[in-house]
Amino acid sequence: MGCRVNRERLELALKAAGLGEFDWDMVRDVFAISPRMATLTGLPAGEMPAEGGTALDRHVHPDDLAELREKRAANVEAGGPFEAEFRQIRPDDGRTVWIRCAGVQFPGPDGRPAGVTCIVDDVTARKLEEDQRQTLMSELDHRVKNVLATVQALAYQTAKRTTSLDAFLQNFSGRLKAMGSANELLTAARWRGAAVDHLAAAELGALAPGQTSWDGPELFLTPRAANALSLALHELATNAVKFGALSVDTGHVDLRWKRLAGGGFELQWTETGGPTVSPPARRGFGSTLLEQVTGRELNGDAGVEYRSAGVHARLRAGPQAIAPRPETVPDGPQVARVAETVVASSGPASLKGARVLIVEDAVLLALELEIGLSEAGAEVIGPAYELEEALALLDRPIDAAVLDANLNGRSVMPVAEALAARGVPFVFATGYGEAGGAPGGFNAPVIRKPYDVTQVAAAVAALLRST
Template sequence: MKLVGDRDLIGRTVADAMPEIPRQGFTALLDHVWETKEAFHGESLPVLIERPDAQEPDLRYVDFIHQPIKNNRDEVMGIYVQGIDITERKSFENKLHILAHESAHRVKNILAMVNAIVTLTLRSQKDKESAIAAVSARLQAISAAQTTLLDGGTSLQSDLESLIKNALAVAVDTFGNITISGPKTNISEKAGLPLALIFHELMTNAIKYGALLKSTGKISITWFKDDDDMIHIHWSEIGTVNSAPPEKKGFGSALIQRGLSFDKRNKVDVNYNEQGVSCVIQLAAAL
């Protein structure tokens, strides 16, 4: 009933009961079935449904069957019409598609991070035993960080400094050229997980392409809260090997840009300049 709502359909034409339907070409489809005597099957067709109590039309997705009803002389006497609202299924499929892309992206990032960290760790150790111990410790740290991100954020700290240090723990321990400083600041529970994912993404990009790719690179993370209870976080990379913006924005860029979009006051701005990559995050403070 989500398609028609509480409209009275009995004894009325489609054009009279639902005038928005002919405007979208569906009546023409019926005419085509009548004229050609051939059935029509349509999958996932978008249909805009107008509601009396809504300013904007409701977008639904429908599987249609238009089957001509013929007599024994092969004349069309009517058309059997069936429409199945698959909007919820379509939404679920879209979410699965996004989840698949996110999973593939995260796996690639983890492998790139493991490769960079293991390589640097092996170079910095003097003997086999210490190298094995250091690599094992850092792999465990990576595993712990992934568990934190995947548990829905329940173990993420509300303190901004603790959250940043937890998200960047592996990089701080491995590279050592990362500074984190700012006043004690609490963040909302809702912002915890997306903010941790953003820092994790920035860290991974720095390892793969940015300041952490070379020993001369540095990263500085600072923040402050203004009089309007807005938190301003600055991520600055210096000594980036390639600070040119990517030719094509991938899933990671979308994650950084949209992660905090649940509040219209939140903003994320990523810049690429001669000094390196910088990211400025504007975040509504916890109440």
């Protein structure tokens, strides 16, 4: 009676877990396939000749058969638990599924092996997830290396064409920010591309309000084309702010694009109302980037005209630059700059005597901040790399703070709340793309990573002047 009850409980447990089972009677050389295993594998339920334990081998994927046989032979020899994962080709519908088989050998009255009892599970879904995860990791590795190579090239080319360290830092930082904006838009679409109007909003939306406009049909670009267009718009906008239409209050930039009949698109950048324009005396990397790199990356061409009334640029992209718009893309532009409220400093900021707390989990960034703020005259508190470190420093006198929004996966909000309660101002330096203002709803300046340390120093100095 007790054995029957135990067997019934085992049946209920196996059913609840979605598992199948089979027995191999080694004395009779017979497999006994349960109905649940039949459902999982497509094999017929009931007894069948075991053929020395190899009867089911004909349904195992050829690439997994040798390893399975090796494990089975070792188990028959040594006894004890047995476990294997392999692909099986179902005999009923031809589908390939992943099977996990775990069993144990039991002896007969004479002590010799008499049989094996196995539990069977369909682990196809888990295997697919593992394969997808590995594919994503490989793709991430590829993209990271591409990004690092691009950053290296930008640094080298920018350095070759600038005559001072300050100019290099300003130009290089701006280009990194353009790449960062494009990257966040691509991330929002799971790296399937970005829309032209989103790229325009990210680059021009917070620049000279009321002096920029953009319009055109909905176009979704490949990641490569999106990065190229983002850099191109950044170069044009930087030039417009320094020398062109956006250097005066009366100027305007109009950005328009249209589809081309043969596929692809054409984009026109037109500046009006600014100073009289003349061709530059020398070609910088920005011009090379626009006219050579951007055109190639867009599978088209690009050109800039220095008309006296204002700069005019034309970018033409081939059909290879266009990607299908995925359903998961956010409807709004999702400007990734999180209403960045601090612009690059036009000169060195003075933080003489100010006690500034640095909370940053990236050691190199923290070191750069520490050096930069110290050179500006600040007494640096920290840096704190972890939340607990930052909280432990709050009992010290602090005049202002620079906070990374995320510390190794943990929110910096407890530190921000404590500082706010004490009336200590702080600035967020973040790589996250929260929309609608500062993280946590605080009324605090936000600086987007990557940033220039002089920008952080200027933000802290402005905070101290306003308190």
